Amino acid sequence: DTEVTQTPKHLVMGMTNKKSLKCEQHMGHRAMYWYKQKAKKPPELMFVYSYEKLSINESVPSRFSPECPNSSLLNLHLHALQPEDSALYLCASSQAPQGADTQYFGPGTRLTVL
Amino acid sequence: GQNIDQPTEMTATEGAIVQINCTYQTSGFNGLFWYQQHAAEAPTFLSYNVLDGLEEKGRFSSFLSRSKGYSYLLLKELQMKDSASYLCAVRDLRGSQGNLIFGKGTKLSVKP
DSSP states (O other), rough: OEEEEEEEEEEEEEEEEEEEEEEEEOOEEEEEEEEOTTSOOOEEEEEEEEEEEEEOOOOOOOOEEEEEEEEEEEEEEEEEEGGGGGEEEEEEEOOOSSOOOEEEOOOOEEEEEE | OOOOEOOSEEETTOOEEEEEEEEOOOOSSEOOOEEEOOSSSOEEEEEEOOOEEEEEEETEEEEEEETTTTTEEEOOOOOOGGOEEEEEEEEEEHHHHHHHHEEEEEEEEEEE
């Protein structure tokens, strides 16, 4: 089983809203990732969690706030977003950040900010 | 710095063979991945190379030459469902982390 699940599939929010994206995996993976993908562009890394600790933040604005409550769950809290933040948000996980570990992606949340 | 290049678009015929090339420059190379991504869907893992040579998996094969900074994905017996974007991604070691740096993707159109 190489399944990563994400909810919701689609999200529309206003610039003053607060919402959260959720990601879950039950493969025992200890590294989890958030990517942002705009149309016709490759995924861009936002955050990496390694053993439930934030290990990489790719200079992401503070209106995006990640959280890793346990080894299976990864959240992305959204607040005061801008229309240009509209994108597909992908979660991925891998066995561990080091070594030859494949990242498996969830289906993504398509976010529209009005 | 990192740089990954792959063609933007390719077209091929159903039943044919197509080769998608990827060249890369990175300071901390630790493996190259190919992903398939259909429109509005998540990337799906296809193959992984860390040593030189060819990895075969059914209709898909991937080749790596580390000295040349070069890889290709070979798709045989093309099917219409193979129409998708193919992303080349390099694992870049940054400290103890192994993060993926994606190329811009090659959009493959398979025609009857």
